[in-house]
Amino acid sequence: MDRTLRKAVALAACFLTLAAAVPALPARAAGPAQVTISVNGQSAAPLAGARSVGANIEMSLVSDEMWQANGNWMEQSFFAGELSMMRWGYDAWAFDWETGRPLSENRYWGGLNSRDAAGTFGLEEFIAFCKKNGIVPFVMIPIESLDAFGGEAPLEKVKALTASMAQYIASQGVELCYFDMGNEPWNNGAGGSGNAQYLGSLFPEFQQIVKSANPNYRLVLQRAPQNVLWNGWNNTLVSAAQGAFDAYDDHRYSFYGWNKYFDKNGDDLLAPGSPIEGKEAILGECNIGWTPVQDNWDEGHVRDLGGSMALLNAMLDLIDGGQYGYIVSWPSHYPSKASISGCPNKSFGWFDLDRWYLDGDTVRLTGPALAHRIINQNVLENKLDAASTGEKVRVFAYENAQQTDLRVIVLNKWDATQLTLQVPQQYSSASAMVLRGESVWDTAPQYINHIAGNQPVNGGVFVNDIPGEAVVVYTFSAGQDSAAPAAPALNLPAAGETRASTAQAFAWQPVPGARNYRLVVSLHPDLSDPVIDTYTGRAVRYQSSEELLPGTAYYWAVTAGNAAGAASSAVSGFTTQAKESGVFTLNNDSVYISCSAGWNQQASAGSYRNDDMSCSEAGGYAEFTFTGTGAKLYGIKGDWCGLADVQVDFGAPVRVDAYAPAPEAQALLFDTGELPYGEHTVTLTVAGEKNPASTGVWIEYDKVELFDSQNGQPLANKVVWNDDNPNLKKFSVWNHQSVEGSYHGDDSSSNTWKAHVEFSFTGTNAVLYGLKGPWCGKADITVDGARAATVDAYAPEMQLGQVLYDTGALEPGAHTVRLTVTASKSAQSSGKWIELDRVVWQ
Known part of the structure; x- marks a missing residue:
């Protein structure tokens, strides 16, 4: 089995049989016009468990280049989340941390850095980040790589790596570190009661190895999820370990899609496992929106506001339960299509690795990050009992030990409503932040000011209107302020910073x-026309969901306030890092590459994203249009490969020979060289010929790299489908014919009543081009099922490449356009023909 498939297959085998079908989010009835929330000030109970949460970082999917890019944008986002713990996971169980290479290929599930292991974000960088930010590191021992579990590493090698890893961490001055005995070992080679017995027998020696580096270091036993299977496996493992572990690690999964959460009155998303007496409990993976649902990966993975609310709800429930000392969400960023086949389009996590590895973009997935921020900045020492009269309005309340600071976190699953908050009477002022988007589907929700300053609270009652499908966090303060606070000192970004991130975190x-x-x-030294203007409550770290402009000077200040007054810092300036002149890469299946019929996508080890497109039919072509100054086309060379012709802007063809005596992956097939800046089209056409040394005429293309030497921003935003493109679905009788001067020298024609062509695209505009002439008739156009126009293709003389219909600007999203032959004509026409040449959309 291809190793890049193993992750998807293994997880699907574990969970699909138990996952329930998830319907689309139903249309909700309007919520109650008024909801009362009451907070019981006499119920204060110290929180025994986590008061803040952490995240996993999938080390094999992160490179040094990615970590350092764009002003360390990943580091900025993790910093803003105020994480308590970070788990160095995903393939760490299969790695030799000293060399950064897999111990056991059949235990390694993917990760782009296997292609350049020297560039992998490794243990050294991870520990440096944790130490710098006061985060407790949680590392994995590569136990699944043992030969006893089907791996390739002997026990002595794994013990030696564990010892050197613990000693290195201790040498960096880290006083507290947790060591997990693998990652889900029941799923990755150690399943079965016999293996559980053997794995448990290793604990006494590994505990001694870990504590030899530092007596405070802690060995962790990882249990199989009790809400799945394997209770017998857990019992065997715990018994065999003979107490030689300091903590245990649970992984919890939600077995219905996040959208069902919004259709439930109850909020039970995750149930903790049974405690192990005398041992510290860690939730090493809090999985919401992760589980694949009925073979539909996209249904089980979300990155939007709704998924973030479900994650927030689950983590707050677990915090209130008090069992876990640390709660860690997974994933922090999702394994991308670039590393694992079948990964979903709607990934759930902090970062979108596909946007980085495939598009060179540093866009963040902000929903889960904001869920972490809400918890880490607002869960205080004591939990108070809180109740809501609205069953779709959830509430959590936390208070400091001095009873001067109250945080009330409200999750509103309804439409907009009015809240009446009843809080202890000592609280005299309130402010609030809100996490909201255009809908629960919004993939970049904002966490912004809801109530500015300090609004008065009268007699413990505060009335406030809140938006629908949102999270509102209230801060209530007690006591009178006798004096205004001092001006805050600004920390990050440093004054005069010239390479700040466009995902910049601000700290003071x-x-x-x-x-x-x-x-x-603001863009201006006087702070006029601000791009960010928000209150942050008592939080002293902030990162916006929206990107700053690259290569741009900004100015900023922070004002500290209370009821007695306010004081502002001096204005500080910084400049974001300029967007580097990078490469925009299109994989072979990119929507921006148009293929004729006859091309087949196939697995291809060593290729970009481990696949390519192949064709042996003479005349089969692949084509792309871009804006920039150059492009390179890569593919496979081998002794079965033949000849192709490449044209730039439909110019003279250049013959390409893909033959090589031995296979070559990601071989350069064609380079346009430096072109004038502008829009260009490159066409690769299979010749159906070969040189005498080859055994075949196959052409296999893998990827396209686009360049812009002038602006550093190559652009692919236009798709051109010729009339024979498989994406244009034809119904009834259509004739494909040669028409000199048309796009690719051909078009499709019909005069049959109700014959139609239909296509779907995701964008904002589509234009249908065709031939107009004295024999042409009329056609109807529908857009998204609605009648849009009737077009008349008559012209007194033949005209090529004419616009038959332009949708104009559409709302961003998926659209379907249909052209239907009416078999009617104007009085001047001699026929009823419709001739379609190409479709262009963007």
Whole structure:
């Protein structure tokens, strides 16, 4: 089995049989016009478990280049989340941390850095980040690579790596570190009671190895999910370990899609496992929106506001339960299509690796990051009992030990409503932030000011209107402020920074007496026309969901305030890092590459994303249009490969020979060289010929790299489908014919009543081109099922490449356009023919 498939197959085998079908989010009835929330000030109970949460980082999917790109954008986002723990996971169980290479290929599930292991974000970088930010590191011992479990590493090798890893971490001055005995070992080679017995027998020696580096280091036993299977496996493992572990690690999965959460009155998303007496409990993976549902990966994975609300709800429930000392979400970023076949389009996590590896883009997935921020900045020492009269309005309340600071977190699954909050009477002022988007489907929700400053609270009652499908976080303060706070000192970004991130986190020193901070970021030194202007409550770190402009100077300041007054910092300036002149890469199956019929996508080890497109039919072509100054076309060379012709802007063809005596992956087939800046089209056509040394005429293309030497921003945003493109679905009688001067020298024609052509695309505009002439008739156009126009293709003389219909600007999203022959004509025409040449959409 291809190793890139193993992750998907293994997880699907575990979970699909138990996952319930998830319907689309139903249309909800309007929620109650008013909801009352009551907070019981007499119910304060110290939280025994986690008061903050952490995240996994999938080390084999992160390179040094990615970590350092765009002003360290990944580091900025993790920093803003105020994480308590970070688990160095995903393939760490299969790696030799010293060399950065897999111990056992059949235990390695993918990760782009296997192609250049020297560039992998490794243990050294991970520990440096944790130490710098006060995060507890949680690392994995490569136990699944043992030869006893079907791997390739002997026990002595794994013990030696564990010892050197623990000693290295200790040498960096890290006083607390957790060591997990593998990652889900029941799923990755150690299944079965016999293997559980053997694995458990290893614990005494590995505990000694870990504690030899530092007596405070802790060995962790990882249990199989009790809500899945394997209780017998867990019992065997725990018994065989003989207590030689300091903590246990649970992984919890939600077995229905996040959208069902919005259709439930109850909020039970995850149930903790049974405690092990005397042992610390860690939730190493809190999986919401992860489980694949009935073979539909996209249904089980979400990256939007709704998924973030479900994640937030589950983690707050677990915090209130108090069992776990640490709660860690997974994934922090999702394994991309570039590393594992079948990965979903709607990935769930902090970062979209596909956008980085395939598009060179540093766009963040902000929903889960904001869920972490809400918890890590607002869960205080004591939990208070809180109740809501609206069954779709969930509430959590937390108070500090001095009873001067109350945080109320409200999850509203309804439409907009009015809240009446009843809180302890000592609280005299309130402010609030809100996590919201255009809908629960919004993939870039904002966490922004909801109530500015400090609004008065009268007699413990506060009335406020809240938006629908949102999270509102209230901060209530007690006591009178006798003096305004001092001005805060700004920390990050440093004054004069010239390579700040467009995903920049802002940080400043807390000021005694401050009840609210106002952050202003502007393009102007006087802070006019701000691009960010928000209150942050008492949080002293902030990162916007929206990107700043690259290569741009910004100015910022923070004002600390309370009821007695406010004081502002001096204005500080910084410049974001310019967008580097990078490469925009299109995989062979990119929508921006148009193929004629006859091309087949296939697995191809060593190729970009491990696949390519192949064709042996003479005349079969692949084509792309871009804006920039050059392009390179890569593919396979081998002794079965033949000849092809490449044209730039439909110019003279250049013959390409893909023959090689031995296979060559990602071989350069064609380079346009430096072109004038502008829009260009490149066409690769199979010749159906070969040189005498080859055994075949196959052409296999893998990827396209686009360049822009002038602006550093090559662009592919236009798709051109010739009339014979398989994406144009033809119904009834159509004739494909040669027409000199048409696009690719051909078109498709019909005069049959109700014959039609239909296509779907995701974008904002589509244009249908065709031939107009004295024999042409009329056609009807529908857009998304609605009648849009009747077009008349008559012209007194033949005209090629004419616009038959332009949709104009459409709402961004998926659209379907149909052209239907009416078999009617104008009085001047001699026929009823419709001739379609090409479709262009973007």
